[in-house]
Amino acid sequence: MDTQSTRIPLISLLRKIALICGVFAAIICILVIVNYIQLKRIDPLNTPVMASLQERLKQNPGDDSLRTEIRELDLLARKAFFTSQWQVRMGGYLLLGSVLIIVICLKWIELIRPNIPPIPFPEKDTFWSHRMIRRKWITYTALLIVSGGLLLAFLTYRDLGKSLNSLETTLANQADSVTPVKKEKAVAASQVILADTPRSRDTVVATAPALPEQKFPTRQEILRNSATFRGPDGTGIVAQTNFPVRWNGITGDHILWRTEIPLPGFNSPVVWNNRIFLSGANTTTREIFCFDAGSGKLLWKTDVSEVPGTPGTVPKVDPQTGFAASTMTTDGQRVYAIFATGDLIALRMDGSRAWAQNLGLPANHYGHSSSLIMFRDLLIVQLDQQSGSAVIAFDGSTGKQVWKTNRNVRVSWASPILANTGEQTELILVADPIVASYDPATGAELWQVDCISGEVGPSVAFAGGMVFAVNEYSKLAAIRPGEPRQVAWESTDYLSDIPSPVANEKYLFLPTSYGTFVCYEANTGRQLWVKELERPTYASPMLADGNIYQLDKSGIMHIFTADSLGTPVAESPLGEGSVCTPAFSNRRIYIRGEKHLFCIK
């Protein structure tokens, strides 16, 4: 058969199909647009009829027939709206289908009747002249981009970075200046509660006059450093980013430096700018060490001796606690440390002693291990012991007691955290039998929930207003925000006796000392995943860069995503065992091993 003769009817047919589909598409398009305009003009939930009926119902709230009529009208309006919406959507699909048919027809025509381009007239050789002109046009474009960029920069430049910096400082100062006012209010409130309600187990023993004005770290400085056990505020959450995930302490990969620590201790590193602080102790000696963050060089060490009131005999401590289990803290002007002997000491940044005192030998059968924390210029000590438990705040510059709140709790080994609830900063402590919150400026108790028991070692986790407390042979309890504070959910499946949990807005991550790591949905307590790390874990997890960093006792850092999947990211060995929680600051991780301090970059 003649190919040409078969092609012509086919092309004619394809053209007709394309034309019919084109007309169909145009009609559908018009209908869809009209429908769309109608939908735009109609607000199905706010029609005048509906408003009038609602008004009548307000006047006659008991009129059930009117209520039914409103419901029926509402349903009708919604049905009409969604039907129109469905029509528009179907119209879109019909449009798509018809246009596809048109394109197919036209492409088919193109394929069976290719458009052979005419052979162009021979051009004179313009290659180099065109190239020259192209260069010019590239230059013009470049000039246009540069001048456009400069113009945009000129019109929009505000030195935003400088403004943000200065405002941040101003806000920090403003926040500082309002402290005494808040403090007075909080004291008054707490006194009312104490007088009227028997639920409080505590007594405010002493309050101090207004704090002397002095400089203490801005929020920016606190977030930039790691001045507390488990990072800023002690919550285990690191605000900075870009931390390493892979290293090898055996080969030295990503290990910036490694320095031997002169004395043993289970406290974690404290970082302030370019300095790292640790304490160490044995039965005869107690020392504080300062290392250079850049090189790991030991800058100074200070002997903690001749502290007024130090007992003549050393306390009996468990080998797993030791004499220097409490992590130090700093406000950038001084560093503070506490030992199992009850010695509390403040050193200036050059290692010279600012003040020292003994709090009395802690009645603690394993040895005191609660870490220190700073709130503005107040050094806060959680001193939970077999009798006479208390939380005490000292003036960081003088060592004078600012406030002391007695706690009707049993001995504990947990550490305090600071929690910003949006309304104020709370100091949250856990010990058998309560999780309790205090105003860190005054020591006034804000709330307490009776939910925990036993020898409490893990500190609480805080995120999104929720507080999470856990202890072995007791339970995991999630305390919801709001008044009154109540337990939202509990679980007893997995419990920890040493490492503390950490949480973000969505998830709670709970390690156990026997090497299991569990993730819960923070709001509901639904268990999302469980991981077996296969080695004991004493260090607490840290949440940085959207990852969980969990160090096991053999020194392997298990890193996985802090989400509902817990996807493994890396397992990085330190090269020696460790039970200390790592410190994160300025893209570096500092880990205290059994014998060495490591800096990972």
Next chain:
Amino acid sequence: MKKHQITGLIVFFLLLGWHVAAQVIQRFPRPDFESGYVTPETLQPGARAGFLELVDLLVLIAAISVTSWAVLKRRSRLLVFWISMFSLAYFGFYREGCVCSIGSIQNVTLAIFSGGYRIPLTVLAFFLIPLVFTLAFGRTFCAGVCPFGALQDLVSFKPLKLDYRINAALDIIPYLYLGLAVLYAATGTDFIICRYDPFVGIFRINATVGMFVFAGILLLSGIFIARPYCRFLCPYGVILNWISRFSWKHLTITPSVCVQCRLCEDSCPYEAIVKPGPWKNPESRRTMVRKFLSGVVLIPVFIFLGGWTGSLLHESLARVNGKVRLAEELLYPAKRLQSPETKELIAFKASGKPAQELYVEATEILNRFYTGGWILGGFIGLAIGAFLLGKLFSRHRTDYEPNRGACFSCARCIDYCPVQS
């Protein structure tokens, strides 16, 4: 009515209709569910099962392999066309344009610059596999697999020759787009390639007005300017262009010896055929050497000038970042008074988060943009310098050859060559 006029009208109707269909969905505000259910974002489709991701990967490899075979061995434009239609259906309408090799640039960048982000292996494969095939066989990915290219090819009914001066000017745009996409991904600000993707709205029948308008402009202009997105915007095309220049086997117009019939001279809608020549440079050798040396000296100047401009622009660039915008809104209440508070500002205030924290974060982001501005500007300066330097010289050719960098390996030119074996 002429064919291309009909097509233009149809495309216009199509986009208008789609836009209308998409807009209706947004009429009701999103409800807040008490159960905690979070309405998914429509920026990208939901997660895909592992084995289906593997299927996507296998389809990708198979499609590029078959396209490469069709271009290099079978030398069939028709086959390439049908593969591209399959890719349009699969990667476009079925997979809704995601995962996509073009957007994967951002995932790779984010994975490099952010320790907290782990790139999914499928995305990494979608980034790397086309590059590997391009190094081997030229841009066969563009010819038969990229759904964006396929869609534009579909509407390319009346491709016209673009003035060479405009071509020269527009060639810089993809470099700018690539630089910006990398900057915003590296700073964790946004995936702008995905956000301003012109075609996913069509694939998903759901997009913003801006995206539909952008798609409309591209498709309407695509009737007369073949593949405008691929040639003058595609950031992935920049990388493919570089790699394709060194490809092991590339499409040839003639399977044997060029008979200089000139039938193919105007056959490429992308103007990617290099004519024989150049014959004689009117400029003296001395002038050329002087120009070359000037170019070499000027490139660092271009880099510095570009970097400096980029650094000055860092605030403007950083304003795309939500935290910087929020911090600025808090910082300049006078400006805010002119318009109602944004939802972001209301949410931030309700969160109780201290302003200082936001300012700290915004300052850090600004610092990153300052460094990024220098790098972005320097990159653009380098690209412009390289363009200028490249225009000084040319390799002498005796046959009609595809421009290896710009050629999409679509195999159109093959049909015009009278030499069959």
